[in-house]
Amino acid sequence: MIQFDHVTQRYPGGQEGLSQVSFNLAKEEMVFLTGHSGSGKTTLLKLIALLEKPSCGTIIVDGRNLDRISERHIPDMRRQIGLIFQTPQLLTDRSIFENVSLPLVIEGYRPSEMSRRVHAALAKVGLENKGGLTPEMLSCGEQQRVGIARAIVSKPPILLADEPTGNLDPELSAEIMRLFVQLNQVGITILIATHDVNLIGTLPYRKLTLKEGCLINEKGE
């Protein structure tokens, strides 16, 4: 589903965010991307989400070479990927329902279908009765779950999460991880970047470890 072939990302000034990174992520697989802060986890996710372009190397996502995607078609590609951030980046002047429905509004879904999907996504993250509230009325954990609901509402085949539990306590973090496991079980390919090794230690999923931009360990468990 996601294929990196000798991908290097060099920033102005010559500093390398990623160096010769190669790996494969199969369809419906869930993989953890670990490493210290500044190791290149976020850079790797940004490359997949077309928020940055690699200096060299090839990235193939869902059979499409990202290098050959024109600027005009980048939004189409981004709609195939659900993005989850450390801070959920919700729009504070909109209700939870409106926040979650944003990807569907962009895609032009029928209002009836939109309503059905938003309610289903909110139910999936356990917030079915909070659609009318605004983000400020929710706790950090609930806001993160809204972010996940927004990412999955259009049923994208790929989900990328950048430190999704970074701001949460251990109990909430475990709850969010259980949610990712459930999503993976329904067939979504998931790549989660986290530096919290304790949280993922016991989970039976493959882990990719980055150190100073290089992939130093790829082991399946």
Added chain:
Amino acid sequence: MMTARKSLHIPRFLLYFFQHLQAIKLSIRQLSVEPLSSIMTFAVIGIALALPMGLFVLLQNVQTITHGLHDTAQISLYLNMNVKQKQIDNLLRVLQKDEGVAQVKYISPQEALKDFQKQSEFSDVLTELKNNPLPGVIIIKPIKNINTRAQINYLFSRLKKLPLINKAQLDMAWLKRLSAIIKLGNRIIYAVMALFAFGVLLIIGNTIRLTTQRYQDEISVLKFLGATKSFIRRPFLYSGIIYGLVGGIIAWLLVDTTMWWLRNPAEQLSNLYGMHFQLQGLNLSSTLVLLISGSLLGYLGSWIAVGKHHHRHS
């Protein structure tokens, strides 16, 4: 699979209207976040549009007055001395049949002398004269359709060639000067209009630039979620159009209220000059031009601002 997916989406032709409707709603929401600031911007745009529009309307009114003055233009035809009454009657008949002439008035030498005696301080001296030195005069009033300087000049040169006419007179110098002043005024107003239009463009552009900065987080989120540039740009474009349109409405209200306020004094003044003149406000076509220009300026200003924002963040 494809049919099932299609049925989930709004049909393409409806989607266009649906997304524009949503963009309008969103732009109204953006404007209502800081109502006082929005109202002040509307007012500034309104005043900036009202000033050149007000001058334009005043100039149009001045042009109406000068048209009226052309209507009152008179041609004086001085006859040769010692012309017989029968010849004069024939000439008057010819003039009355002329298609360019509305009114013909003959002042005989005797009537002219009498009037002159009344108005002159030397009435005693004039009574002592053995012969009347004044010629008969025919005063011609052109028809209403002859209201431009060129038309009046043509009529004047035609009448002056008639037999029995010794001299013809038409005082047009002041009308020429007035015409030149109006032409200059027109040019000045167009320059002022262009200057203020540029000002409105800058005001709206800057306002939308600040709005895009305030909504930077939202723009980023929409980009992550796969929104196209046009989807992101649309609400800001509508905000620009709304700024221009509401500014235009305010300008129209300001100009029309001012004209209404000046109407009575202007009418009184024109009456003192023996004219009937009513100050006119913006007519329908000028109002439409004002509203469309305001909206277009808003659209253009926001297009430039959002384009620059996209370019900076791409």
